[in-house]
Amino acid sequence: MTIEINNKNYFVEIIYKDNKNMYLRIKDDLKIVITAPKNISKQRIKNFIEANIDYIAKVISEKEKIKTKKEGKFEYLGKLYDICYTNEKKIILGSTKAFIGKNVNIYNWYRKKALDVFTEVYENCFLNFKHSRKKPDLKIRKMTGKWGVCNITNKTITLNLELIKMDPKYLEYVIYHELCHLKYLNHSREFWNLVEYYVPNYKTLRKEMKNV
Secondary structure: OEEEEOOEEEEEEEEEEOOOOOEEEEOOOOOEEEEEEOOOOHHHHHHHHHHOHHHHHHHHHHHHHHHHHHOOEEEEOOEEEEEEEEOOOOEEEOOOEEEEEOOOOHHHHHHHHHHHHHHHHHHHHHHHOOOOOOOOEEEEEOOOOOOEEEEOOOOEEEEEHHHHHOOHHHHHHHHHHHHHOOOOOOOOHHHHHHHHHHOOOHHHHHHHHOOO
16 A cells, blocks of 8 residues: 655555554654554555544654755764765764775674663663662664663663664663663553653653654
């Protein structure tokens, strides 16, 4: 299924699950994903899309602006750098430019930086966290669809490598979010109250991260 918005066609993927309600999200590639209850009619899905068409158009517009802004840029800790390729075997960040060696493995560079940055912020957050005595092990990997995961069974917290590209305030929020799962495994009102205790502006950060 495709829908037309501002003279452009966008693909709609429909996923059927044992849900009572319908949900929608818009992926970074601008694909619209509808999660719908099984046995629901296509007409009801079309009505749901039409009822949310203004919201869909707004999110797509915001994502397209962000994509245009980031094209040809190097991202690190919330800053965008103009890319300059060099023959050096390293990456050097200037005030506005990133000097990147042509043979440098950028993924490994990000991962090394993330290990240092994430570990420091994680240690500081846990020192302030009053609701658990045992600190979970920290893991880092690239994930799609999640910024962080708290695994109670394995006693680990995994952070998305992509956070290294973003302002550290988002990293801190994600860490506290996952730490709060040590006390509340779900997303209950009590859970969000605890998150708010550590990150008073979490609602704003959470909303901003949906468009990243």
